[in-house]
Amino acid sequence: MDISTKNTQAPPPAPQPSVAEQKRAARGATRPGDRIFLGLSRGSGILLLVIMAAIAVFLAYRAYLAISKDHGNFLTTFEWNTGAIPPVFGIAVLAFGTVVSSIIAMVIAVPIAVAIALFLTHYAPRRLSGPIAYVIDLLAAVPSIVYGLWGALILVPHLTGLFSWLNDYLGWTGILSWDGGPPRSLLTVGILLAIMILPIVTNVSREVFRQVPRMHEEAALALGATRWEVIRMAVLPFGRSGVISASMLGLGRALGETMAVATVLSPDFLIHGSLLNPGGGTFAQNIASKFNEATEYGRDALIASGLVLFVITLLVNGAARVIIARRKEYSGANA
Amino acid sequence: MKLQRMNRRALTLGALAVSGALALTACGSDDTGSKSSGGGSSASAGVANTSSIKCDNAKGQLLADGSSAQKNAIDAWTAAFSQACQGVQINYKGSGSGAGVTAFTQGQLAFAGSDSALKPEDVEASKKVCTGGGQGIDLPMVGGPIAVGYNLPGVDNLVLDATTLAKIFNSDIKTWDDPAIKKLNPNAKLPSTKISAFHRSDESGTTDNFTKYLKAAAPSVWGKYSGGKAWQAPGGQSAPQSAGVAQQVKQTAGAIGYFELSYAKDMTTAAIDTGASSPVKPSTDAASKAIADAKVVGTGKDLALKLNYTTKADGAYPMVLVTYEIVCDKGNKADTLPATKAFLGYIASTDGQSILTQNSYAPIPDAIISKVRTTIEGLS
Numbered sequence: 001m002d003i004s005t006k007n008t009q010a011p012p013p014a015p016q017p018s019v020a021e022q023k024r025a026a027r028g029a030t031r032p033g034d035r036i037f038l039g040l041s042r043g044s045g046i047l048l049l050v051i052m053a054a055i056a057v058f059l060a061y062r063a064y065l066a067i068s069k070d071h072g073n074f075l076t077t078f079e080w081n082t083g084a085i086p087p088v089f090g091i092a093v094l095a096f097g098t099v100v101s102s103i104i105a106m107v108i109a110v111p112i113a114v115a116i117a118l119f120l121t122h123y124a125p126r127r128l129s130g131p132i133a134y135v136i137d138l139l140a141a142v143p144s145i146v147y148g149l150w151g152a153l154i155l156v157p158h159l160t161g162l163f164s165w166l167n168d169y170l171g172w173t174g175i176l177s178w179d180g181g182p183p184r185s186l187l188t189v190g191i192l193l194a195i196m197i198l199p200i201v202t203n204v205s206r207e208v209f210r211q212v213p214r215m216h217e218e219a220a221l222a223l224g225a226t227r228w229e230v231i232r233m234a235v236l237p238f239g240r241s242g243v244i245s246a247s248m249l250g251l252g253r254a255l256g257e258t259m260a261v262a263t264v265l266s267p268d269f270l271i272h273g274s275l276l277n278p279g280g281g282t283f284a285q286n287i288a289s290k291f292n293e294a295t296e297y298g299r300d301a302l303i304a305s306g307l308v309l310f311v312i313t314l315l316v317n318g319a320a321r322v323i324i325a326r327r328k329e330y331s332g333a334n335a
Numbered sequence: 336m337k338l339q340r341m342n343r344r345a346l347t348l349g350a351l352a353v354s355g356a357l358a359l360t361a362c363g364s365d366d367t368g369s370k371s372s373g374g375g376s377s378a379s380a381g382v383a384n385t386s387s388i389k390c391d392n393a394k395g396q397l398l399a400d401g402s403s404a405q406k407n408a409i410d411a412w413t414a415a416f417s418q419a420c421q422g423v424q425i426n427y428k429g430s431g432s433g434a435g436v437t438a439f440t441q442g443q444l445a446f447a448g449s450d451s452a453l454k455p456e457d458v459e460a461s462k463k464v465c466t467g468g469g470q471g472i473d474l475p476m477v478g479g480p481i482a483v484g485y486n487l488p489g490v491d492n493l494v495l496d497a498t499t500l501a502k503i504f505n506s507d508i509k510t511w512d513d514p515a516i517k518k519l520n521p522n523a524k525l526p527s528t529k530i531s532a533f534h535r536s537d538e539s540g541t542t543d544n545f546t547k548y549l550k551a552a553a554p555s556v557w558g559k560y561s562g563g564k565a566w567q568a569p570g571g572q573s574a575p576q577s578a579g580v581a582q583q584v585k586q587t588a589g590a591i592g593y594f595e596l597s598y599a600k601d602m603t604t605a606a607i608d609t610g611a612s613s614p615v616k617p618s619t620d621a622a623s624k625a626i627a628d629a630k631v632v633g634t635g636k637d638l639a640l641k642l643n644y645t646t647k648a649d650g651a652y653p654m655v656l657v658t659y660e661i662v663c664d665k666g667n668k669a670d671t672l673p674a675t676k677a678f679l680g681y682i683a684s685t686d687g688q689s690i691l692t693q694n695s696y697a698p699i700p701d702a703i704i705s706k707v708r709t710t711i712e713g714l715s
Contacts, residue, residue, distance in 0.1 A: 083538070083563040157586070181531055182572060182587050263579075266572040267536045278572050289575055292431035293538035293564050 056310075063304035066297065074304065078269050080286065082298035091305050093269050097186060097280035098309065101261070102254040104190025104275070109197050110247050116198075117205035118231060133206065140199035148263030151192045156264060159183040159191075163276050178276040184266035187275040189282070192264055193257055197250030204249060208242030209235055241324045248320040255313055258284040283309040388681045390420035393674035399427040401435020401448030403576075404540055404595055405477045405658040407694050409448070412682045415690065423674045432540045432658075433564070439471065439661055440464060445671040446679070447661040449473070450540025452639035461663065469665030469715075472637040474707050476682055477658045478697035480622035481545050482599040483607075484584050485591040487511060487526070494519045496608040497552030503591060504532050504549070505556065506570030511589060519608060526589075533580045533592035536573035538564035544656035545593050551644035552653065595656075596622075597695035607654060610647040621652035622697035629657070631703065636664040636710050638703070655697065665715050676714055683707045 066082075067074050070089055077090025116136070120129040160183055167178035216234040225233060262285040266278035287302045294302060399409075406429035413425045432449040439447035440460035452473045453461070461471030483500065485493060490511075495503070499515045502508040508515060512525045535542045543564045549557040560567045574583045577594035584592040585602060596604075596617050606614035615621050628646045633639035644653050660679060667675060681687045688698040699707065 079567075081561070081563060081565050081567060083565060084561045152582075180529060182583070184572065262536070262575055265536075266574065268566075268569075268571070268573060270569070289537035290565070293433040293540070295433055296437060298433070298538070 059303055059307045059310065062300045063307045066300035066304045069297070070301070078271070080269055080290070080301075082290075082301045083295065087297065087301070089301050091283070091308050093271055094281050094283045094286050094305055095308065095312070096271050097189075097265075098255060098282040098284075098312070100275070100280075101186050101189040101193060101282060102251055104187060105193035105197055105254045106247060106251055108191065108194035109201055109250060110243075112194075113198055113201035113246070113250075114205055114243060116202045117209055118235070120202075120206050121209040122227065122231060122235070133203070136199045136202050139195075140203070144196065144257060145259040145263070147192060147196055148260035151188070151260060151264040155192060156183055156188060159188055163187075166276060174273055175275055177274045179274075181278050182266065183276065184264060184278045185272075185274075185276050186265070186280045189261050189265050190275075192260055193254040196257065196260065197253050200253065201243075201246045201250040204246030205239065205243050208239040208246070211242075212238045244320060244324055248317060251316060252313060255309065255316070256284050257282075258288045261285040262288050388416055388419040388684075388686075389677060390422070391673055391677050392422075393420055393677040394422040395670060395674055396424045396426060397445045397671055397674050397678060399425065399435075399444050399446050399448065400430055400438050401427075401661075402432045402450045402540055402658045403429035404450055404479060404656065405429075405448050405696070407597060408477045408691055408696050411690050411694055412678075412687060415687075416678055416681050420674075420677060423678070425678060431538075433538070436661065445662075445668065445675045449659050449661055450656055451543055452633070452659060453637075453661060461661075464666075465663030466666035469663040469667075471661050472635070472664045472710070473633055473639040473659040473661055474679065474683075474710060475638055475640050475657045475699050475703060476660050476679075476707070477691060478619075478622050478626045478699055479656050479658070479695070480596045480617040480619065480652050480697060481541060481548070481593050481654045481656060482596045482617040483591060483593050483605040483654070484581065484599045484602040485605060486584050486586075486588055487528070487603070488588070490520075490523050490525065491603055492520075493523065493603070493605045494608050494614045495605045497549060498556055500605075500607075501549045501553035501556035503530055504534065504571060505568035506532070507556070528589035531587050531590040532571040533583050533587075533590055534566045534568075534571055534573050535575070535577075535580060536566075537575050539577075540564060540656065540658070541577060541593065541595060542566055545654065547642075548644045548654045593654075595695070607652065609645075609651070609653055611649045611651070613649075615650060615652045617652050617654070619692045619695060619697040621650055622655045623700055624648060624651035625653050625655050626657060626697065627651075627700040627702070629703070631706070636713070638706055638710060640703070657699070662714060664710075664713075667714060672714070676711060679711045679714075680708070683711055 069087060070077075071086040072079060072088040072090045074090055076092050077088060078093055080089045081087065082089055116132075120133055124132065163178045163183045164180075166176045171177040212235050216238065217230050220230045220234045261282050265280065265282075265285060267281040267285060267289065268279045269281065270279050272279045283305050287306060290298065290302055406427065409425075409427045409429075413427065417423060417425065427448070429448075432451065435444070435447035436449055436453065436457055438444050440457060440463070442464040453471050458470050462469070465471060483495065487493065493516075495516070496519060499508065499519060502515065508530065510527055510529055512527045517525060543562065546557065546560065546562045546567075550560070550562055557568075566573065572583065572587075572590075574580045574592075577598045580592040581594050581598040581602065584590040591605075596619070599617070604617055606616045608614045625646055625648070626640070626642065628643040628648060628651065629640040630643070631638055632641040639659070640657055642653075642655060642657065646653050660682075662675060662679070683704055688704060691698045698704070
């Protein structure tokens with residue numbers, strides 16, 4: 001595999017053109033246009049690093065100001081009271097809520113998105129797949145506050161049926177028991193986030209599935225595979241890293257979603273054993289709802305919580321890169 | 336050529352449409368204005384107001400920001416004031432008391448609005464902005480009752496006292512047929528529904544004032560919480576902004592929540608048993624009566640109030656909040672000072688205060704507002 005990639009990337013073995021190319025390349029690098037372009041692109045790259053570093057330093061400094069005066073444990077305190085004397089705040093509930101609601105969203109959204117993408121690329125008649133893809137694109141353009149309003153006015157009242165059903169049949173598990181309060185819980189947030197991240201995961205997955213080399217599919221068909229077997233043996237392995245990337249994009253949106261969560265959730269600073277009981281909170285929701293009335297110190301504390309979200313996002317993206325790197329041999333680059 | 340003509344025609348059409356819409360909306364607001372003031376005795380309030388405003392050659396733009404609780408009052412005042420003083424533009428953003436005070440101490444505003452009086456550190460910070468040895472002072476301008484709204488079909492005249500209210504909001508009382516509620520409402524048919532107590536999920540001056548009341552009037556239950564803008568008691572549900580809480584209470588059977596009176600339209604509100612001869616329903620008059628019991632605790636020109644939450648005066652509704660306008664006593668910016676004085680002078684005037692009741696706010700009682708007027712005249 002490796003050898004074959006090297007062969008395709010290396011210049012053709014004929015000696016004359018390679019020498020000519022080298023000369024041209026050497027001369028090209030000294031031309032003013034190339035030098036200017038080199039400078040511009042290098043400058044942009046450095047500028048990006050400087051901006052990122054400046055943001056990180058700013059966040060870290062303000063976070064340090066807040067955390068150094070925090071009388072609770074920043075990581076384990078179940079309270080957010082920056083106005084109290086002495087101030088007490090911690091991110092335990094926010095981290096829990098952010099991660100749990102995003103996981104719920106991924107569990108619901110990714111299988112559905114992959115199914116839609118497969119339907120559009122391999123099952124739907126062409127006349128149908130165009131409009132459906134277009135509608136999904138439109139879903140991505142709906143502002144999140146609109147999702148929030150829809151969630152609060154339509155979704156929440158209609159979830160009581162689902163919640164009581166879950167409580168009747170799965171209530172014994174503890175995490176799906178329900179005390180009958182309004183369904184403004186982490187599960188509600190997860191469902192809403194799932195709908196919100198569906199378009200981006202679907203669209204990227206669809207593009208990836210479309211790139212599957214026709215030869216692979218035809219080869220599988222020639223061996224007598226059914227359409228489902230083609231998908232299982234050719235399409236899915238080829239698209240796996242693409243689907244993972246798509247999911248990460250969706251996860252990024254779910255982790256950072258603000259207004260929709262703030263509208264639908266009934267936030268408090270407790271970790272509830274059940275996903276159906278109202279309560280919990282997320283980083284972005286907490287920042288949005290506390291920022292307006294916060295004092296200078298309160299804002300520093302919120303910035304500290306934002307820094308943690310920043311770190312969580314970095315970790316998630318890093319993990320995704322590792323997973324994708326491990327599966328590189330399946331990716332489209334060397335197919 | 337043709338295209339250009341088309342464009343011009345489209346432009347004229349657009350301009351016509353816009354100006355027509357403006358004219359229509361102007362008519363609309365006039366109509367509602369006369370209707371709402373026609374309800375009371377002051378049918379000619381609008382005219383009288385404009386004539387009593389002294390512009391004193393005030394010009395320019397007044398930037399202000401702060402408490403969202405008084406935003407509607409400021410909007411009503413601005414409408415009347417800018418009719419009389421065409422040269423002054425007032426821009427009040429209701430981004431919250433904290434944001435207002437911060438922006439004021441950074442010198443960005445002519446005045447700030449706040450639900451709670453300046454803290455010592457805020458006063459210290461204001462000294463940088465108020466040149467010539469001045470400092471920020473609190474001027475009480477708008478009072479408002481905090482209503483407790485509930486959603487309990489068939490129960491119209493719920494009576495609660497401070498201790499019961501505190502126990503409902505910290506989850507000690509969990510159902511509507513609790514003996515403590517029954518005792519206060521012997522004639523009501525209370526269902527066994529679970530109570531969903533709603534509080535604010537954002538930090539809020541309303542929460543601050545509501546819990547200050549609970550702390551003062553029900554210390555045995557609420558004494559252990561430190562208070563402040565963030566909600567602290569366990570349990571219950573939460574929603575963002577007064578509008579969010581009100582909407583959830585309307586939507587949820589068995590719900591109860593607190594918000595400014597103006598959000599309690601089409602909703603039943605609880606009367607408070609204060610120990611007076613009969614329980615008091617939230618109203619602007621009842622709130623003014625309670626504010627009359629307040630003491631001025633600010634020093635110098637500062638007129639910060641200490642409310643008497645345990646008042647037993649007949650007809651006084653004790654759960655009130657007072658919002659302040661914050662200005663420098665000395666050293667206001669020279670270019671905005673005339674406009675600031677003119678506007679604040681108007682809102683503290685009899686006419687200015689009389690607009691408040693139309694918007695579900697409570698006027699500041701005479702004894703206090705007269706001090707405010709003198710202070711405003713002395714601003715420099």
